[in-house]
Amino acid sequence: xxxxxxxxxNQSFSEEKYQQLKNEIQTDYPDKLDFRVAETPxxxxxxxxNKLVEACEEIIETIISDxxxxxxxxxxxxxxxxxxxxxxxxxxxxxxxxxxxxNGALVPKLIELQGFASLYAYQGYLSETFKKYFPIPENFSxxxxxxxxxxxxxxxxxxxxxxxxxxxxxxxxIFPEKxxxxxxxxxxxxLLGVKAVCYTKLIKEGxxxxxxxxGRKIQVKRIYNRLIFDDLxxxxxxxxxxxxxxxxxxAWVGHPNWFFRISKFTxxxxxxxxxxxxxFVSDYGNNFPVDLENYVLKPLFSFAGTGVQLHVDxxxxxxxxxxxxxxxxxxxxxxxxxxxxxxxxKCEVRMMYGWPDNEDKPRLLTSxxxxxxxxxxxxxxxxxxxxxxxxxxxxxx
Numbered sequence: 001x002x003x004x005x006x007x008x009x010n011q012s013f014s015e016e017k018y019q020q021l022k023n024e025i026q027t028d029y030p031d032k033l034d035f036r037v038a039e040t041p042x043x044x045x046x047x048x049x050n051k052l053v054e055a056c057e058e059i060i061e062t063i064i065s066d067x068x069x070x071x072x073x074x075x076x077x078x079x080x081x082x083x084x085x086x087x088x089x090x091x092x093x094x095x096x097x098x099x100x101x102x103n104g105a106l107v108p109k110l111i112e113l114q115g116f117a118s119l120y121a122y123q124g125y126l127s128e129t130f131k132k133y134f135p136i137p138e139n140f141s142x143x144x145x146x147x148x149x150x151x152x153x154x155x156x157x158x159x160x161x162x163x164x165x166x167x168x169x170x171x172x173x174i175f176p177e178k179x180x181x182x183x184x185x186x187x188x189x190x191l192l193g194v195k196a197v198c199y200t201k202l203i204k205e206g207x208x209x210x211x212x213x214x215g216r217k218i219q220v221k222r223i224y225n226r227l228i229f230d231d232l233x234x235x236x237x238x239x240x241x242x243x244x245x246x247x248x249x250x251a252w253v254g255h256p257n258w259f260f261r262i263s264k265f266t267x268x269x270x271x272x273x274x275x276x277x278x279x280f281v282s283d284y285g286n287n288f289p290v291d292l293e294n295y296v297l298k299p300l301f302s303f304a305g306t307g308v309q310l311h312v313d314x315x316x317x318x319x320x321x322x323x324x325x326x327x328x329x330x331x332x333x334x335x336x337x338x339x340x341x342x343x344x345x346k347c348e349v350r351m352m353y354g355w356p357d358n359e360d361k362p363r364l365l366t367s368x369x370x371x372x373x374x375x376x377x378x379x380x381x382x383x384x385x386x387x388x389x390x391x392x393x394x395x396x397x
Contacts, residue, residue, distance in 0.1 A: 001098070001106060001337050001347070002396055005043035005137050010339065012135050013039065021133045025126075025183075032183035036389030041130050042338060042347055042369040043140060046396040048098070048106045053364070055108050055274035056094050056351050062270055063092070063262060064361060074324075075265035077301060080229050082256040083247040089115035089258035090159065092353035092362045096274070098346075100335045109332040110275050111348065115262025117226055117254045118352050119390075121187035123368050124152050127392040140394035144364040153191050155365060159354040160224050160253050166193030168221040169253075170211060174199045174231050181226070194224055199232070202242040207249040209242060225254040230301075264300050264327055276330040281323035288317050289328070300325045338371055340387035346372045349393060367393040 018039050025033050044052070062068065092115060096108035127142035128149050146152040161169050169192075176185050176196035185196040195213070202220070203210040209220040232244060242248070244256065267278040281297075289295060297309040297316065309316065312328070320326055336344030348370045353362035369392065373385045 001048060002043040002045040002140075005140065005394075005396075006339050008135055008137070009040060009043070010341065013341075017133045021129055024129060024132070029183050029186050032186050034180040034182065037126070038369075038371045038389040038391035039387045040338065040340075040371075041127070041134075041136070041142075041392040041394055042349065042371070043137075044349070044393055044395045045106075048108070049395045051106075051274070052096060052108050052349060052351055055096065055110065055272070056353075056364070058272040058274070059094060059110070059113065059270055060092070060361060063266070064088070069261070071269060072261040072265060075260040075263060075300070076257055077229070077260070080245065080256075080260070082245055082252075084250075084252065085255050085257045086252060086357055088355055088357075089262055089362075090253045090255070090355050090357070091115060091117045091258075092262065092355060093118045094351045094353075096349050096351070097332045097334045098337050098349060099332055106335070106337065108274050108349065110267070110270070111332070112264060113262060113266060115254075115258035116228070117224065118350065119181060119184045119368060120156055120352060120354075120365065121191050122181075122184040123352070123366050123392060124149055124156075124191075125187050127366075127394070130392055136394055139397045141397055142392055142394050143366050144395075146365075152366065155354065157192050159356055160188075160194060161192055162222060162251070162253075162356075164222045164251075167195075167213070167218055169194045169224060170197040170220050170222075171195065171224045171226055172197060172199060172202075173226045174235065176226075179226075185226070188224070196226075199227060199242070199244070200238060200240050202240070204242040204246060204248065207247060209248050209250055220250055222251045222253060225252060225256060227256070228259055229256070264298055267327055267329065276332050278327055278329040281317060281320060281326040281328055284317075284323075284328070286318070288314055292317075294331050295328045296331050298327050298329060300327065334372075338387075342387075345387055348372070367395075369393045 094113045095111040097111050099107050099109045101107045143152045146155050171185055171188055171194050173179055173196055175198055189195050197211045201211055210217045268280055292312045295312050297312045299307040334346040336346050338345040338347050350368045352366050354365050355362035370390055371388045373388055
């Protein structure tokens with residue numbers, strides 16, 4: 001998007017360097033990378049960076065409002081409310097499509113948001129790896145508020161580990177060795193000393209939780225949560241000592257309830273220049289928009305793009321038996337803005353915040369980008385293309 005930075009990168013690009021970058025990741029973390037790395041990072045010009053931050057600040061004003069929790073109580077499904085919810089989310093990830101306005105200027109348009117952890121450890125590592133193999137202009141940075149990679153890691157440590165001994169902090173997942181994000185788990189352990197522990201391995205004694213390591217039983221005092229009910233329900237026959245809705249004596253970094261509160265459920269409450277019109281299907285009654293070709297239908301309680309309908313009609317909406325659990329969102333038109341050797345590529349940017357319990361507002365830490373040539377953004381929808389996939393963002397300072 002930044003023309004000069006893009007020109008310099010493309011002139012320096014070679015397939016050999018790209019393979020070397022991928023080989024380094026494979027050498028550092030064998031068979032841990034389970035999604036495609038795009039051939040290029042994204043270079044965000046200052047004007048677009050300012051718009052992205054402005055859009056995020058508008059959204060954050062809604063999330064920190066006094067009535068936000070009461071308005072989002074319904075977002076937590078019955079039987080999935082986890083005790084000991086903290087005052088606010090520990091994480092905030094906000095996804096924007098990069099579009100153009102009527103004057104041809106680049107603008108972000110909100111796609112989704114989540115009060116859940118993203119690839120915080122991996123994005124720092126990937127950004128640094130790009131810097132090893134390709135020229136990144138000195139006035140571009142992937143992190144906000146930290147001067148270097150060590151400072152970025154220190155920010156993550158304060159957020160995730162806090163004042164605890166890292167061995168008393170776990171990254172909680174179900175069968176973490178099978179997850180597509182397992183490279184981030186490996187990096188979290190290397191950088192922060194926080195191990196990924198499977199949900200099935202936890203031992204509950206009263207209100208205390210433990211895990212075993214090298215024959216020792218270690219108490220869990222803090223959970224960096226990466227587990228969602230949607231994944232847990234794929235294993236209905238599990239017999240475990242600990243159940244996700246148990247009342248246990250731990251501090252949560254990423255309490256499970258915030259995954260539901262800050263989600264697609266939040267979108268109808270947001271208004272602003274960068275927010276496409278979004279309403280619950282139930283709000284329409286039977287008076288649906290006549291231009292449904294300009295809308296996308298999304299179920300509230302499915303994730304990673306599953307259940308999304310890009311081609312909506314009246315009959316489809318009338319057949320929904322629980323319209324309060326679906327949203328209609330005005331489509332945004334992704335503008336192909338990243339110049340690849342063989343054409344332009346669409347781009348999505350995720351702004352990634354951390355929110356310590358003792359702070360009033362979340363703080364921007366870093367970002368990621370996804371590049372696409374397909375109808376839908378996301379690595380699973382772009383398997384047969386080049387210059388697509390997950391990547392780093394570098395922002396003009």
